[in-house]
Amino acid sequence: MGLTVKQRGQHVATFRFVEVRLMEILAAWVPSTPEMEVKLLFGPHIWDCAQAADALGRRTHELRLPLQHSLAPTAAYLDVLDAVAAAAGAPRRIAAIYDVMLPALAGRYRRYLSRTDALMDAPTVRIIEHILGTEARMIREANELRTQLPALALDDPDWLPRLAALESSVAELADQPAAPDGTRQAA
Numbered sequence: 584m585g586l587t588v589k590q591r592g593q594h595v596a597t598f599r600f601v602e603v604r605l606m607e608i609l610a611a612w613v614p615s616t617p618e619m620e621v622k623l624l625f626g627p628h629i630w631d632c633a634q635a636a637d638a639l640g641r642r643t644h645e646l647r648l649p650l651q652h653s654l655a656p657t658a659a660y661l662d663v664l665d666a667v668a669a670a671a672g673a674p675r676r677i678a679a680i681y682d683v684m685l686p687a688l689a690g691r692y693r694r695y696l697s698r699t700d701a702l703m704d705a706p707t708v709r710i711i712e713h714i715l716g717t718e719a720r721m722i723r724e725a726n727e728l729r730t731q732l733p734a735l736a737l738d739d740p741d742w743l744p745r746l747a748a749l750e751s752s753v754a755e756l757a758d759q760p761a762a763p764d765g766t767r768q769a770a
Contacts, residue, residue, distance in 0.1 A: 585700030590757075592646035594695055595707055596654040597757040599639035601664070601688065602714075603653060605680070606632035608668045612676055621673045621735070624728050628680075628721050635714045642707055656756040663750045674737045679746060681725035685718045687750045 586594070609625045609632065616622055640651035655661060670679045692711045701708050729735045737743055 585703060586698055588646055591699060591704055591707060592643060592648045592652075593654055593757045595639050595646055596643045596648055596652045597656050598692070598695075598711075599636050599643065599651070600653040600655055601660075601756065602632050602636035602639060604664050605684065605688075606636060608664070609680065611668070616673050616676065618673050618732075618735070620728060620732060621677065624677075624725060628724075631717050631721055635717065638710045638713070642710055645706060654757065657753060657758050659753045660756055663746075663753060666746060666749060674735050675739070675742065677725055677729065677735055678737045678743050681722050682743060683747045683750055685722055687747070689715055689718055691756060 606629050609629045613622050613625050613629075616625070637651075640653070643652040644650040656664075667679045667684055670676045692715055696708060696711060699707065
């Protein structure tokens, strides 16, 4: 059975929150990242995240939520986003977004696609497929920049697996509403 309209709306609104937060993180890093090449990488990707958030936000309205509605993810995932935002230095910042967050988010998007009814939720499916393509391009562009500028290679090999483990420790982004008996509903 596919997700209910309410569950789809909750997931889409939570995905929107994450895209907005990634946009904000990238935007905050631009003035504090000295490497011009990295600023030029982040700039268009801020726009890409904004476009993803906008498309998801328009979809929330179609799923019986307010236009451009965001739902905060679980507290544990907010901690992941805070850890990413705290990354210092261009190598860590690039690794955090392009090696951990975007690939992990792609996995979460794909899990959502596997759980939703592709016919009943076709607009969301199209939006997410577009976002997946855009974010794959963003990762390619980051990898190309690191190939061109070896100084952007991560200098702490232990840091990235810790961040990835923190992200993967969060099973679900969307906080599920409590059922009448007080248990959490599976989405």
